[in-house]
Amino acid sequence: ANVATRGYKTLSTLKKMDINPVATDGDGTTQSLLLSLEEFDFKGKKVMVQLHGEKAPRLIKFLEDRGAHVFKVLPYQHIAPNSEIVKKLCNELMNNEIDAVCFTTAIQVRSLFDFAKEHDYYQEIRQVFKEQVVAVAVGKVTAEALKEEEIQRIIVPEKERMGAMIIELSRFYAN
Template sequence: MTDSGPVTAPVEPLAGYTVALTAARRREEFGAALERRGAKVVYAPAIRIVPLADDARLREATERCIAAPVDVVVATTGIGFRGWVDAAETWGLADRLVAAFESADLLARGPKARGAIRATGLREAWSPESESSSEVMSYLTAHGGLDGKRIAVQLHGEPLPDMLQTLRAAGAEVIEIPVYRWVPAQDMAPVRRVVECVAARSLDAVAFTSAPAAASFLQTADEMALRSAAAEAMRGPVVAACVGPVTAAPLGRAGIPCVIPSRGRLGALVREIVEQVPIRRGLRLRVGERALDVRGHAVAVDGVLVALPAASMTLLRALAARPGYVVSRADLLNLTGTTDEHALEVAVGRLRTSLGDPALIRTVVKRGYRLDCEPVSASSGCL
């Protein structure tokens, strides 16, 4: 963003922040919800869904479900369960498959899977509040008597080794239903750009709605030799936001903390981002008589948003990190990547002009610059 100047509309909670979305599905809906709250949204789908309607394994698994009674059917995703029934329709097997479901206990991992089951005219026997596969597994094992049971498990793009192994160890005959799989996006350039921005800490948050997307993001960072820098940034100022614990698992294994809503819904994830990004990324200060809210690529001065170019934001963040303390010319020159002290003076002058009050930044002769407030730690400088 290169333009600067005041915006007189009310400052939205995410105004001045940039959020990257790795979602393959519902990304427009997700992005629009964030944009309504002021965010700048960067789209970088990390994966795509490949249906397996013509896959021989899916047809063979479907025929096994029809050939003999199935005791339990586990639907893990709505799109997957619907895709299974649609594929059976193309083979002329849909009626027989739904008839096989009628005698089985239908377990839905979440509300979307539950809705897909009901769309066939059937009702689920049980669905967990947590929407997790582990709770489905706990439900099955708690009810015991799995020996000899025939259980069909609809996979959701990647294997479920823990569930499948546990069921088989308990004596169940498990039929794996591979309805679709996740593969890297056709164009990975946007993901690579996001990885670079995360490593450079120029993004405020990255949102994930599936575990395969999180894994793809990390794999891309590995391929770019930026895994360490990106992970370190996401342990610090860059917020990793995940729709649920299953999605967060690949990041957790990499030691990256995630913000996760209490309910695994897109709307809940939006609310979590709205709440957490300003807390974790923003900095509110009292400078002179002015209230400054330093954001990702902008600053609100007394409630008026001022968009700043990258160089000005770099300077302001350096000064705001140690409110009231002098930041040396050498440090600021190093941050801006120049050795020209006159260029630094010009950059500081532009920042003062953008803020609308030159007195907010004081020059300390022969030393550097500081914000015009009593020296405090950054953490205690909040309003």
């Protein structure tokens, strides 16, 4: 089987197993992986996609649009946070009680904004991030999810680690 991979951790693990992917991302993002997959013919091919807690709609659509029969494997599942806690976060955001929100996964981004959409807070929450609250992403993939929600004020550390994320946030406020 041919293997494609996104993310440096997965690539490192595959290399340790002597598995050389035919396609990889250039920067850790789904968009970059999609660009590296454009040269392949998927018409009539069976493609298994291991998901990491979310559905990866852009990747699945990309493959299906090119004729692949996609089989999804979901070994990890995201369990949505308690709705009262998310509602409290939304209220605190809308009441200007929060200066920054740290996101450590794309799933967290989608979870917050899906909740906001379901409860008619979406436009207000997006406006809060546009004007007052800083979004802090642990890395490029999380930042990509924020950009998909049209959030532009994003702090992203060069080194994709939680500690680096907090240091970048402290530098932002020190300036």
